[in-house]
Amino acid sequence: MGSGPNGLAAALTLARAGLRVEVREAADTPGGGLRTEPLFRPDVVHDICAAVHPMATASPFFRAFDLPARGVELLTPEISYAHPVTPTRAALAHRRLDATCEHLGPEDGPRWRALMEPLLRHSQGLVDFVMSGQRTFPADLAAPLLLARGLLAHGTPLAAHRFRRPEAAALLSGVAAHVVGPMPTPSSASVALLLGHLAHTAGGWPVPRGGSARIAAAMTDDLTAHGGTVTTGARLDDLRELRGARAVLLDLGPKEFLRVAGPLMPPAYRRALTRFRHGPGAAKVDFLVNGPVPWADPLVGRAGTVHLGGTQQQVFAQESLVAKGFPGDAPFVLVVDPSAADRSRVAADGHRPLWAYAHVPHGDRTDPADAVTARIEQYAPGFAETVVDRRSVSAAALEAYNPNYVGGDIAAGAMTLRQALFRPVPAWDPHRTPFKGVYLCSASTPPGPGVHGMSGYLAARSALRREFGVRTAPGLSPAR
Template sequence: MIGRATVVGAGPNGLSAAVLLARAGLEVTVLEATAHVGGASRSAELLGPGVVSDVGSAVHPFAAASPFFATLPLERHGLRWLHGRYPVGHPLDDGPAALLPGDLDEAVTALGRDGRAWRTLFTGPVRNWESLVPAVLGPLLRVPTAPLTLGGFGARAAWPSSVLTRTVFRGEPARALFAGMAAHALQPHDQPLTAAFGMLFGAAAHTTGWPVPAGGAGAITAALAAELAEHGGKVLLEHPVRTLGDLQAAGKADVTLLDLTPRQFLSVAGSSLPPRYAAQMRRWRYGAGAHKVDYLLDGPVPWRDPRLADAVTVHVGGTAAQVAAAEDDVAHGRHPDRPFVLVAQQDVADPGRAPGGQRVLWAYAHTPQGSSDPGTGERVDRQIERFAPGFRDRIVARVEAPPAVLERQNENLVGGDVGGGALTIRQQLFRPVVGLDPYSTPLAGTYLCSAATPPGGGVHGMCGVHAATRALTDLARRRRTG
C-alpha cells in the first residue's frame, strides 16, 4: 500500500472517490453514518414487502454517461441499464402529450414544425457527446478539455431557458419538452445558463439515454461498493463523523475525503478552519427543496394520452410558461398551486418492481428551501390527476417525504436540496468557495467531494473522482518533497 485514505460518506461521490483511491493502491476505509450504502442512490421497500422503491435518485442519464463509471466493470458487479421506449414525455392540457424519442432523427419527425430547429440545436452536442460530457462534468474554471466542443455548446447553453424556448421553437410541444428538462436546474428560467440543463438532458436522451438500473437505484452504489471491496477497500456502516476527533479515532490517514456539504463540514471542523474560509462556507446557499411522494398503484397510470405509458420519465407541469412560473414561485419562496412534478415510471423499463401487476410510481415536486407546507403532497396528486384522470382511484398506498424527512434520511439534503447547493451563476463558477481549487480545504490532506463541489449534483461520481485525483496529486508531491 502507498498510504491510507479515509472517506466520509458512502454515496455515489464518496464511493467513487474511494474506488479511485483504492485502485491507485491506497488502503481505503469509508465511514458511513447510516446503516445503508448509497446515500441518495439506494432502494428500499418503502411501500411494503416485495415492493422496490427508489429512496432518492430514480432515472440516471448522467450515471449512464459518467466517464468514470465507464472505466469500471460495474456490469460484472450486477449493474444493468434498462431503457424505455421514450426517455421523457410531457403531457399538455390542449392536445396530445409531447414525447421525446431517443433517436434524434425520430425526434425531429415527431416534433413536426419544430423538428428542424430541434436538430439544429442538438446535432452538435449529440455528435460531440463523448468529448462534451467530460468537459461539462468538472470545474467551469479550468482549461477546457475540449475547447471547441465546449465553445459550440456554450453559445446556446448560456442563454436563459425561457429566452431559448421562445426564440428557437414555435410550437408548445418542443417548448414544453425543453422547459421540463431545463427545470432540472431548479432555477428561474429567466436566469442565464438554465438553457444548459435543457441541452444536456436533451443530448443525453439522444445518446446514452435516460435509463434505470435493473432492481433499483441501489444497484449503482452496490456495484461501486463491490468494486471497492475487490480492491481491498471497506465500508463501515453506522460510523457517523461529527468531529475531527471521530476521524482521528478511525486511524491516521494520509488523505481524507469528505462527502459533506458546507454545513456539515463546518460542524465537523469547528474552529479548526481559518475564519475567512469558514465565512465563505457559511455564505453557501442551499437550493430549492424536493417534496417526494412514492405511490403503489393497482395498475398503470391512466394518462389521458396513453402513449405516456411508454415514457420512463414524465415531466408534469403544463406549458413551458407554466413550468417557468412554478419554478419562479419556488425560487421566491412561494408554493405554486400547480408545481412542477418529476414523475418516474421505472417499471416501464424494469417490470416487476411490485408484485401482482401493481405498479410503483416515484414523484417529487420542487418546493421552497426547507418547506414544511402540508399541502404540497396533495398538489402533487392533483397535478398528476390533471393529466391522468382517475389516477387517485388507482392508489393502493402512498408515502410522502417532505424536505425535512429527506434531510433526516440524508444530512447532505439540507432543506430538501438534492443538488448540494443552489445552482446560481456564482455557485456554478465557485463551488463551494471562491478559488481555483474547489476540492482542497485548509486542513492538511483533507478534501471535499460532495455535490457542493464541481460539477454539482447528479449520480455520476465525478465530484469524488476530481477530489480523489487532486488528493493523489498532492500526496505524490508531498512524497517527492518530504
C-alpha cells in the same frame, strides 16, 4: 466519510491506487442517494432518492468503471421523457432523434434537430467538459462553443422565442427545470442541453434493473475487492476524530462541514462557506399503484420520466415563484415509472412503484402527497384510484434524512452561474480545504449534482497528487 455515489467513487479510486481505505457512513445502510428499499410490500422495491441515471454511462468516471461489465443492467425506455402540455396533448423525447423531430412537426422538428444534432456529434466532449468542473483545457474545442451558444439562446429571455409551437418549448423547459431554480438562466439552459441531448443517445435516460441500489452495490463490491471497508452507523461529529488518517475525504456539504470543523477553520474560509447558498426544495412521494398510470395521452406511459409543468411560460413562472419562496398553485412535478423499462419491478399481481417529487420552497414543511396526487390526476384521470399506498417526505424532512439536502435542496447548493463554477468556495482546487489532507467530495463541489461519481473522483485525484505523490490515475475497469 459518506457512502453516496461520490463517496464511493472517491474511495474505490483511492483503493485502486493501492491505499488502505475505510468508508464510514452515518446511516445504517450504504449508498446515499442510491438506496432501494421495499416500502410497502417485499416484492415491490422503491428508489429512495435517485431513480433515473443519464450519467451512468456518460460521465468519465462511469465510462471507465463500466457498470454493464459489472452486471448492472441499464434499461432504457422507448421514450426518455414526456411532457404533457395539456391533459390530452404531450411532447415526447424519443431516444431516436428522428422520431422526436417527426413528433414535433414541420415547424419545430427542424429546430429541435438543429439544437440537438451538433450536441450529439460532440457528446463526449461536451460531457467531459461539463463534468471536469471546467478546470481543464477541453479536448473538444467545439463543446464549450456549442454550450455558450446554447446558453445565450435558451438561458435568457430569448428562450421564449426559439420554438413556434408549445410542445417543443415545453419539452426543453421541462428538462431545464431539473436545475431547481429560477428560469430561464444560463444554469437552467446548461442542464437542458446536457440532459436533453443525452435523452437521444444510445444510453438514454436509463434505470438500473432492480433499482438504483445495484449501482451502489457494484461500487461497494469493487471497493472491498481492493481491500476497502465500509462501516455503517458511524456519524462524524468532530473532524479531530479522524486525525490518524493521512487523507480524509468528506462527502459532506458546507453546512455539515461547518458542523464538524467550523471552530477549527481559518476565519476567511469559514466566512466563505457561510456564504454558500441553497436553492428550493424537493418534496417526494412514493406510490404503490396497482397498475399502469392512466395517462390521458397513452404515449406518455412509454416514457420513463414525465415532467408535469404545462407550457414553457407556466414552467418558467412556477419555478421562478418557488425560488422566491412562494409555493404557487400548480407545482412542477417530476414522475418516474421504472416499469416503463424494467418489468422486473412489477409484482405478479401488477402492483408496481411510482416515484414522484414536487419542487417547493426551501425548507417547506407541507406534506406533498395530496398536491402531487392531484397534479398527476390532472393528466391521468383516475390515477388516485390506482394508488394502493403512498409515503410522503416534505422538503424539511428530506434534510433530516440526508443533511446534505439542506432545506430539501437535492442539488446540494443553488445552481446559480456563480455556484455552478465556484462551489463551495472560489478556488482553483475547490475540493481541497485549509486542513492538511482534508478534501470535500460531495455534490456541493464541482461538477455538482447528479449520479456521476465525478465529485468524488476529482477529489480523490487531488488527494492522490498532493498527499501521496500519485499523478497517474488508477485504472477503473473491471479488468484491472
